Amino acid sequence: MQSTDVVVIGGGVIGCSVAYQLAKKGVSVTLIEENDIASGTSGACDKAVLLQSKNPGLHLKMALEGVKLFPDLRKELDMDIEYKNDGGMIVIYTEEQWKVMEQFVQRQNKLGLEVQLLDRDRARERQPAFSKDIIGSTYSPMDGEVNPIYLTLGFFRGAKKYGAKAILGTKVKDIKLEKGRVHSVITGSGNILTRHVVNACGVYAPFIGTMVGLDIPIIPRRGQIIVTEPVASLIHGDVNCARYITAKFRPELLGNDEASRLGIGLSLGQTKNGNILIGGTREFVGYHKHTTHRALRAVLKHATNLVPALKDISIIRSFAGLRPYTPDGLPILGKVRQIEGFYMAAGHEGDGIALSAITGKLLCDVITDNKMTIDIDMNKLSLERFEEEDIDGFRKSHNCYGDAV
Amino acid sequence: MKTTDIAVIGAGPAGLSCAVEAAKSGARVTVLDENLKPGGQLFKQIHKFFGSREHRAGIRGFRIGQQLLEATERLDVQVLLDAAVYGIYEDRLIAYITDGRDHTIKAKKIVLATGASENALAFPGCTLPGVMGAGAAQTMINVNRVLPGKKIIMVGSGNVGLIVSYQLMQAGADVVALIEAAPKIGGYGVHAGKIRRAGVPIYTSTTIKEVLGEEKVEGVITASLDEKWQHIEDTEKRFEADTVCLAVGLSPLTELAWMAGCEFTFIPPLGGHVPIHDRNMESTLTGVYIAGDITGVEEASSAMEEGRLAGVACAESLGYYNEKQALALKNEIWDRLDALRTGPFGEGRFTAKLKQLEARRQLA
Numbered sequence: 036m037q038s039t040d041v042v043v044i045g046g047g048v049i050g051c052s053v054a055y056q057l058a059k060k061g062v063s064v065t066l067i068e069e070n071d072i073a074s075g076t077s078g079a080c081d082k083a084v085l086l087q088s089k090n091p092g093l094h095l096k097m098a099l100e101g102v103k104l105f106p107d108l109r110k111e112l113d114m115d116i117e118y119k120n121d122g123g124m125i126v127i128y129t130e131e132q133w134k135v136m137e138q139f140v141q142r143q144n145k146l147g148l149e150v151q152l153l154d155r156d157r158a159r160e161r162q163p164a165f166s167k168d169i170i171g172s173t174y175s176p177m178d179g180e181v182n183p184i185y186l187t188l189g190f191f192r193g194a195k196k197y198g199a200k201a202i203l204g205t206k207v208k209d210i211k212l213e214k215g216r217v218h219s220v221i222t223g224s225g226n227i228l229t230r231h232v233v234n235a236c237g238v239y240a241p242f243i244g245t246m247v248g249l250d251i252p253i254i255p256r257r258g259q260i261i262v263t264e265p266v267a268s269l270i271h272g273d274v275n276c277a278r279y280i281t282a283k284f285r286p287e288l289l290g291n292d293e294a295s296r297l298g299i300g301l302s303l304g305q306t307k308n309g310n311i312l313i314g315g316t317r318e319f320v321g322y323h324k325h326t327t328h329r330a331l332r333a334v335l336k337h338a339t340n341l342v343p344a345l346k347d348i349s350i351i352r353s354f355a356g357l358r359p360y361t362p363d364g365l366p367i368l369g370k371v372r373q374i375e376g377f378y379m380a381a382g383h384e385g386d387g388i389a390l391s392a393i394t395g396k397l398l399c400d401v402i403t404d405n406k407m408t409i410d411i412d413m414n415k416l417s418l419e420r421f422e423e424e425d426i427d428g429f430r431k432s433h434n435c436y437g438d439a440v
Numbered sequence: 441m442k443t444t445d446i447a448v449i450g451a452g453p454a455g456l457s458c459a460v461e462a463a464k465s466g467a468r469v470t471v472l473d474e475n476l477k478p479g480g481q482l483f484k485q486i487h488k489f490f491g492s493r494e495h496r497a498g499i500r501g502f503r504i505g506q507q508l509l510e511a512t513e514r515l516d517v518q519v520l521l522d523a524a525v526y527g528i529y530e531d532r533l534i535a536y537i538t539d540g541r542d543h544t545i546k547a548k549k550i551v552l553a554t555g556a557s558e559n560a561l562a563f564p565g566c567t568l569p570g571v572m573g574a575g576a577a578q579t580m581i582n583v584n585r586v587l588p589g590k591k592i593i594m595v596g597s598g599n600v601g602l603i604v605s606y607q608l609m610q611a612g613a614d615v616v617a618l619i620e621a622a623p624k625i626g627g628y629g630v631h632a633g634k635i636r637r638a639g640v641p642i643y644t645s646t647t648i649k650e651v652l653g654e655e656k657v658e659g660v661i662t663a664s665l666d667e668k669w670q671h672i673e674d675t676e677k678r679f680e681a682d683t684v685c686l687a688v689g690l691s692p693l694t695e696l697a698w699m700a701g702c703e704f705t706f707i708p709p710l711g712g713h714v715p716i717h718d719r720n721m722e723s724t725l726t727g728v729y730i731a732g733d734i735t736g737v738e739e740a741s742s743a744m745e746e747g748r749l750a751g752v753a754c755a756e757s758l759g760y761y762n763e764k765q766a767l768a769l770k771n772e773i774w775d776r777l778d779a780l781r782t783g784p785f786g787e788g789r790f791t792a793k794l795k796q797l798e799a800r801r802q803l804a
Contacts, residue, residue, distance in 0.1 A: 328530075350526075
């Protein structure tokens with residue numbers, strides 16, 4: 036039987052980042068992935084590394100610590116991850132939103148996020164493509180961008196360079212315990228003896244959890260994204276609308292029109308190649324990954340209102356990804372009390388790319404029993420925080436067993 | 441919201457034949473095509489078709505196109521042109537762009553008759569202006585009446601390469617040479633004989649090594665191939681030419697079938713990945729049918745028969761034909777399809793199509 040110190044299950048950005056950090060420390064790691072690297076959520080998202088969208092608190096703190104790691108990663112990884120630090124804006128359309136954002140910005144400033152409010156003219160100076168109908172925007176120079184697929188591949192190749200093994204196209208069938216601790220992983224192509232398993236399966240993490248008797252409250256939240264043909268520079272940095280923030284944290288405030296039911300909050304960004312990525316939706320539709328006409332229409336209506344020039348640019352593609360959503364919007368990270376040697380690294384919803392680097396570091400510290408190199412209270416991220424939660428009720432109320440559309 | 445009984449995507453030979461056959465039963469039929477004119481590739485086919493009388497042998501392709509269009513008018517088929525279908529969504533909702541605006545139509549049955557696209561070939565200089573698909577050159581001369589160039593190298597000796605070479609000469613171009621990577625000519629002897637008699641040299645076991653030119657094609661260097669398809673040294677020949685036409689096969693245009701969620705199988709002789717279908721041309725999605733080159737690249741006659749078959753099957757499933765009526769019609773079409781897939785050229789396609797049906801049986 037093969038043996039390894041740590042088995043990481045899941046070849047998305049989180050699993051690859053964890054494998055990378057461990058391998059770099061000299062730990063023997065085997066990464067198992069059912070399909071291919073970045074074939075799920077990490078390959079079906081946009082490219083923003085947003086700080087402004089994080090809830091002021093632990094969430095923002097993690098993101099702030101996390102983005103500090105990106106400039107170094109760019110040097111460390113043998114791959115151009117297209118990391119840029121062009122800042123980000125949240126567009127404000129109404130006086131009401133302005134007031135909400137004013138408070139939001141104050142709280143963010145207190146936690147060390149540089150962000151300010153711009154009036155309409157100053158916002159349009161930064162983004163001449165914006166329509167005149169806006170009231171203003173926020174601006175943070177700290178928001179960045181990265182190519183999520185290259186980032187995932189960069190972590191993966193880096194892990195392999197430091198000796199990690201990868202088993203792709205292979206399904207984990209079972210995890211065997213012995214006396215309450217991890218003993219081995221049963222896969223479609225042989226068994227692996229190991230004392231540590233990291234569950235980095237994103238929206239599929241609950242299925243791995245079931246193998247060891249854990250009920251993990253992660254459910255899929257669909258995000259649809261539209262891709263345009265490549266055009267000359269039009270959108271600078273990350274652009275989101277205030278509805279995006281509201282859709283993320285307080286969807287009940289959005290009202291009950293179609294855009295709100297689909298959880299539409301506009302996000303715009305332009306890739307290095309010139310393609311504009313237009314997002315997105317936040318829908319609870321179970322594990323259905325197809326795009327819908329009504330959502331694309333609604334998203335494009337918002338996008339062309341903000342950037343009228345988009346009307347003359349062709350769409351070449353659309354896709355949807357499933358974001359791993361948890362009851363409190365925070366990921367589930369670290370040790371699991373009931374099972375020695377079993378670790379969680381999943382549930383980042385739409386923040387997996389921004390939080391990938393710090394997740395890898397944190398997990399590496401926990402697994403190698405190091406002193407924590409980053410000051411984050413892991414208890415607040417543990418699976419145990421949901422002990423009192425009605426997890427099945429959570430799934431049912433969020434349509435996890437989902438009807439399509 | 442616009443609705444219809446049967447929406448046919450693609451107004452080529454398969455799509456129009458399907459529309460006519462379905463409309464004969466009384467069904468409401470809407471055909472959508474992204475082009476400004478219907479007919480697909482039929483209107484550039486100025487040559488006579490082969491086969492038996494039932495397959496309209498001896499009739500030129502564009503005449504068949506005209507007959508089909510007249511039939512659609514007579515039968516009140518709605519033909520939406522400049523309608524680029526970009527998606528098939530939930531509950532058979534078809535989304536398309538006309539006049540730069542978004543439209544939708546909901547259909548009880550959908551027939552995908554999207555055809556095929558020409559394959560490209562990579563070699564140094566392949567992006568120079570003057571390198572084009574043979575089908576594109578054919579459209580230029582036969583539809584737009586524009587000569588793509590004066591001195592032409594044709595790559596590929598299948599029927600497309602042979603026929604288009606002859607038509608380019610008829611249009612006034614000089615076909616300098618026809619080259620073929622395989623050791624044998626791929627198309628019908630009668631077509632090859634025609635261009636040989638006109639003095640066009642055909643080089644088999646030969647490929648393009650490089651196309652020369654700064655801003656456009658100025659010359660072509662060819663090289664001979666051994667039995668393992670590798671270049672043989674010192675066999676280079678240089679030709680003066682201003683145009684290179686590529687007739688190196690077609691690939692089914694399957695994007696909409698992928699997007700709709702049809703299951704596929706891989707059959708190289710049919711052009712690669714093709715949607716799985718049953719004897720009625722229904723894909724693995726209920727109510728979504730396929731016909732013509734999207735099901736595997738053949739030729740216009742079998743595309744038309746497959747279109748008719750899908751048309752009858754749709755009409756039957758909507759209750760416009762009873763089982764007996766439909767079976768009688770389908771039996772005739774199946775017989776004609778079998779007849780088209782015989783002989784030295786048809787046999788391979790016959791076996792390939794059997795594999796496609798076998799894939800369906802295995803799923804069931």
